[in-house]
Structure formats: C-alpha cells, structure tokens
Amino acid sequence: ISRAQNTTKQLFNETAQQKSHRLQWWTDARFGMFIHWGLYSEAARHEWVKNRERLTTQQYQKYFDNFDPDHFEPKKWAKEAKAAGMKYAVLTTKHHEGFCLFDSKYTDYKATNTPAHRDLVREFVDAFRAEGIKVGFYYSLLDWHYPDYTIDRNHPQRIDNGDSLAYAKINQGRDMEKYRKYLFNQVRELLTNYGKIDILWLDFSFPGKNGKGHQDWHSKELLKMIRQLQPEIIVDNRLDLNDYSDGYDFETPEQVSAQTLAKYRGKVWETCQTFSGSWGYYRDETSWKTNHQLLDLLISSVSNGGNLILNVGPTARGEFDYRAVSHLDSIAYWMHANNRAIYGCTFAPDSYQVPDGTKLTYNPTTKRLYICLYDIPENGKLKLTGYTGKIKYAQLLNDASELTYTQQGQDLILNMPKVRPPYDIPVVELFLQ
Ligand code: FHN
DSSP states (O other): OHHHHHHHHHHHOOOHHHHHHHHHHHHHHOEEEEEOOSTHHHHTBOTTHHHHTTOOHHHHHHHHHHOOOTTOOHHHHHHHHHHTTOOEEEEEEEOTTOOBSSOOTTOSOBGGGSTTOSOHHHHHHHHHHHTTOEEEEEEESOOSSOTTSOOOTTSTTOOTTOOHHHHHHHTTTOOHHHHHHHHHHHHHHHHHSSSOOOEEEEESOOTTTSSOIIIIIOHHHHHHHHHHHOTTOEEBSOSSOOSGGGSOOBBOOBSOOGGGGGGGTTSOBEEEEESSSOSSOBTTOOOOOOHHHHHHHHHHHHTTTOEEEEEEOOOTTSOOOHHHHHHHHHHHHHHHHHGGGTTTOBOOOTTSOOOTTEEEEEETTTTEEEEEESSOOTTSEEEETTOTTTEEEEEETTTTEEOOEEEETTEEEEEOOSSOOSSSSOEEEEEEO
16 A cells, blocks of 8 residues: 555555554454444434335434433443453544434534433443544545535435436436535534544545545535544544545445455555344344354454444434344454454455364454454364474463374474364464564
8 A cells, every 4th residue: 555655645644654553543443333323223224224115304303303312321332342452432423314322513403402302422432432443434425414515416315317407307406515514513613622533534535536625515525624633543444535645544345245345455554334124223124244244244343454343323212223233242352352353454465375164354463364264174174284393382262271283294284173162163273584
C-alpha cells in the first residue's frame, strides 16, 4: 500500500510510517462489532423497509413516535462485544432513513425527540470505552428524510422507469448544497462532541460506482475536514473516492463468501457481515449464518490479512436479539481459548505450505504460526510438508498441551490429540525458529 501511504502523505502530510502506526491497533484488532439500530428496528423487517415499501415520511412517522428503547443498556452491549473478543464497535449514528441517534442541533429528527429522550450515541461511546473497546461511527451519506436530498434510484420515492424529466420535476426545489452543508455540519458534530472517535464508516458511495463523490458529497473536502478534526481516525472507502491515493484507509468487501477473501490479500480491508440477511433487526428473518460459517469468516479474514466486522441489529427495545446473543456466545467460547490465532495475525508467508483441511494465520511479532484445524486427519497425523527446521515447539492452543512430531526428510508429522478438543475448529500453535 506504498502508493496509498505516499499520497496520503501529500494530502495529509502523513508519512508511510505514521499511517502504518495510525492503523496498527486496527489491523492488530482484526475483529469488530457493527451495530445497525434505528427506526427501522421498530418496523423489524430490514433497514431498507422505507425504500422497499416506498413509505413516505408521513407513513414512516409512526416509528419515530413509538421509538422507546426502554431496555437499552449499552453497558450490557459492550460486555457482550468484549466477551466475543471484539476490539472495536461501530454504531449507526444515522442510517439512510435520516434518523439521528445523536443529539444533533441541525435536525429535530433525532432520538432525543422520541420517547427515548436519550442521546444514544453518547451512551454508546461511554459504555464501550469503559470496556476498553474502540468506538466508531457509521454515518449514511444517503438521507431519505432530508427534504433537500435528491430523489434518486435508491430513494423510497424513486421513479421506476428512470424517466429523467420526471426526476427533474420531482427534484425541483431540492437543494443538494443545503444537504451537503447539513452533512458536513453533522459529521463535524459527531467528530467534535463525543471525544476521540477511532473509526468513521461512511456509507454508501463505492469508489467510482455512483459518481456521487465529486458532485454530492464533496468527498475530498469532507475527508480533509474529518482528518483535521480527528487526525488519528480510520476511514472506510465509501466516499466514492477511486483509490487509496485519495486518502481513505480501508476497503469494505460486504457479505462476500469466505472463499473470495483471498483476492484482498496484501490490501488493507475489513469485510462487513451480518448474522442474517438483514443489517437492521428483522424479526421474521429465517436465513441465519451458522456458528461454523461465522467462525470461518473470522479465520478466513485473518488468514487473508484482513478484518471482520460482524453486525448486530438490536431490537426497538434496545436489546440484542436472542439469536445474535447465541452466536456471540459461541464466538466468545472459541475466542477465549483461541484468540491468539486472531489478534496481531495476518496471512502466513508462502514458505509455509497449508496442510489439507486447515487454514493458517501468522503472528509476525511473536513468530508463531497457527494451524486452524477444519479437519483432523483420521490417522491422527498431520503432515507438514517442508516444515523441517522451521519449528521449535508445537502445542494445542486451547490448553497449551504439547503436540509431539517426528521428522520425515523435509516434512514433519504432527501427532494430533487422540481426544478431539471441544472446539468447532481447534488450533495448533507452532513456535517458529
Ligand atoms: O445500504 C447499506 C446497508 O443498509 C448496510 O448499512 C450496509 C453495511 O455495509 N451498507 C449499505 C449497503 O452496502
């Protein structure tokens, strides 16, 4: 990422070393929590419900009037994130619906004006910081409530046939300059009023896809303001800026399969994933990922040099859904015993052949290699081709029990435990020469 580092230096007077240092905690962390929470949680049928059902702002008002998260206990959220081994958490401060979870002085469409009467963002940052978890803000560039925001193909009031004259007509009087000023003012509030913010997750305007970066968001000016307000902040790539050279920090492959993550190796990236098919709470959603799929996403992210941010969609009463809690508990159980294979790790050097039925992670600081055992060979012997002379000790990570091995020429034969460790994917820790 030298090109990015160099150009960021030009834009923000940041050297490659400074950029690497700025991102170090984040790349070491590897695992975060995404939290999608808003009025859509009240509708409980996807965060795009206003769009999918083409609801007008008037039709959507009932969710504002009824939003009363009486069970909201951010300290409980933070403890659940910490137990699961999540080192950072990113909360939607405003999603596409335009509803602000923070006490913005630029709008009345905010949580403090609902029956909640609370600055939910303030409580989120306080609770998660108290648990030592870094805090991030998601902020939607799209806004389906703001009266000057342009009605486009992603808007609830979109025109199906794309009639440009009809669009011109319904957008008469809508002043995007007013919206841009609102956007800048709110981002400034978020980065000024809540202390040190570690991550800004802007959404959505993918690089070079919407063509909105230059017209609607004034992305480069926005990014400059962001970095002036919070010099250490880490920013995603969804400002429709086309390359690291524009000064964003990481790519955001979304809902991609674990198998496709190999193509991001060598880049700076975080895959964002849901438990189910929805980011916002969706009561009747039935397609949920399994615990194994979620664990595979975490291991596959790290074994390809990236991060995983895993989303929870709290209910309108402010609680994590029982299914999300079950998954978080399963991840917590595995992470308690095996998080050394995650934190500070990345992809293994090519010189380490990947044994069949395993995935590797590698900690370049401690010089330890982790073999994640998706399968344990039936003969109880794991062949490590070409590992002779490369390791000095081997153990099972969860209980630090020694694993003996024998040498066969250039290969090592690792003796597997006879009693299967009580983990979906047990891990071998190799101490390298
Ligand atoms: O439209 C949003 C979606 O609701 C969700 O917030 C995801 C999270 O990455 N981002 C957009 C879709 O790419």
